[in-house]
Amino acid sequence: MEETQTKVTKMEQLTPIYYSVVALSGEQNHRCAYCQLHMKLHFAEPVLHVSQLATRDHVMARSHGGSDDWENLVAACHICNSLKETMDAYWFAKFIARLFTWTKYREQWHTLTESEQSRVRKALKRSYRRYQLQQQVRYQRAIVR
Numbered sequence: 001m002e003e004t005q006t007k008v009t010k011m012e013q014l015t016p017i018y019y020s021v022v023a024l025s026g027e028q029n030h031r032c033a034y035c036q037l038h039m040k041l042h043f044a045e046p047v048l049h050v051s052q053l054a055t056r057d058h059v060m061a062r063s064h065g066g067s068d069d070w071e072n073l074v075a076a077c078h079i080c081n082s083l084k085e086t087m088d089a090y091w092f093a094k095f096i097a098r099l100f101t102w103t104k105y106r107e108q109w110h111t112l113t114e115s116e117q118s119r120v121r122k123a124l125k126r127s128y129r130r131y132q133l134q135q136q137v138r139y140q141r142a143i144v145r
């Protein structure tokens with residue numbers, strides 16, 4: 001009984017946002033929605049590196065009109081969350097899954113220097129810009145037809 005009470009008290013200390021991270025992460029088998037690598041919840045497991053920490057992410061960024069509704073939320077690792085910004089979620093998932101699998105950048109993120117991290121960010125933004133331009137060209141061609 002006492003133990004139950006202790007647990008309730010502990011849970012009451014958790015914010016609603018943390019609750020949703022726990023639920024979302026569970027739904028995704030604790031794999032990041034973008035890079036697909038394993039994430040950790042900081043109450044459930046000892047956190048090795050902050051890069052593995054599960055966070056809550058808006059699929060469509062709030063600044064782009066994305067809502068706080070459940071359908072617009074996913075659990076994403078700390079690194080993906082910090083890299084995605086307002087990029088298209090589907091494009092980002094494809095790009096980052098390849099990048100992190102090939103380079104192991106996510107596991108090594110904490111060992112990268114600031115300038116190495118900023119190189120990754122720049123490469124990501126360049127690729128996204130290229131994707132956006134291609135989309136524009138496709139759209140304009142469709143109009144011309």
Ligand SMILES: [Zn+2]
Pocket residue numbers: 032033034035036037076077078079080081
């Ligand atoms: Zn991730």
